[in-house]
Amino acid sequence: MLVTGKEILVPARAGHYGVPSFNTNNMEITQAIIHTAEKLQAPVMVQMSEGAIKYGGQDLANLVTDMAQRASVPVALHLDHGSSYESALKAIKMGFTSVMIDASHHPFEENVRETRRVVEAAHAMGISVEAELGRLGGIEEHIVVDEKDAFLTDPEEAVRFVEETGTDYLAIAIGTSHGAYKGKGRPFIDHPRIEKIASMLDIPLVAHGSSGVPADIIARFRDAGGEIGDAAGIADEDLQRAVQHGIAKVNVDTDLRLAMSVGSREVFRNTPKEFDPRKWLGSARDLMSEIVAYKLKMLGAAGKA
């Protein structure tokens, strides 16, 4: 069933499990997400960025909402990193049940103003809202507190931000970053900061940049002819600990991008004469489904639908 983000994330925060929100750009990615969630009886979120909307438009949004409506588990369609009020409104008109307004790069008061506008409009239509406070980016463990405070989310500010905006869930900067290069070795995650923010706010918290960038997938990517540098992702233990403390929505895009590429590349490498798209897209979909299943179990969402 197609539900709002709040219907999925409020129980997740209360039940101390994490719900992955996977980015989609086409049918095979969407099937891997939703069909695997059904198989594991897990709630799940599917998100489209503005880039995904540009790429797939209403066709892709309809594909997701149709599959969600027919699914046996709760599924939300979420706008990832909406850059403006207009963008959020457009997504709501397209059938999204959750929207992110990301004005985190603006000064605090402007972030509040833009977020509050979106909250008022979205709530009038029964749609949930995610906002962001703080700046994403990898940080080193040894950095002094003052420097961390310069861009990681400040707990007191987070409380004021939620009071003034009425956002339903809040993305916080805790040391994660987008993409396949999140730092050397095991990226530092500021767990005390998560605990502090969660102790002061009872709404669901969101972690962006939460891909694991698994070493075996990276090795297979290289084996199949791909080129990639010093890739690193967030450790499972860090995500599990974050979820225990109040992170309810865990954003994953990079891991499915990598899995999709590996699944396709392996078919091209192993069977150079193959040109039936169902073979390489099917292999891509199978490997993405494995990743989705792994995340749903690892974050504790499996069995929670």
Ligand code: G3H
């Ligand atoms: O955080 C960004 C997501 O990974 C989406 O990326 O804007 O290239 O679709 P995209």
Ligand code: 13P
């Ligand atoms: P990753 O790049 O770690 O997959 O993060 C995705 C994300 O945060 C989308 O909003």
Ligand code: NA
């Ligand atoms: Na998001």
Ligand code: ZN
């Ligand atoms: Zn993000």
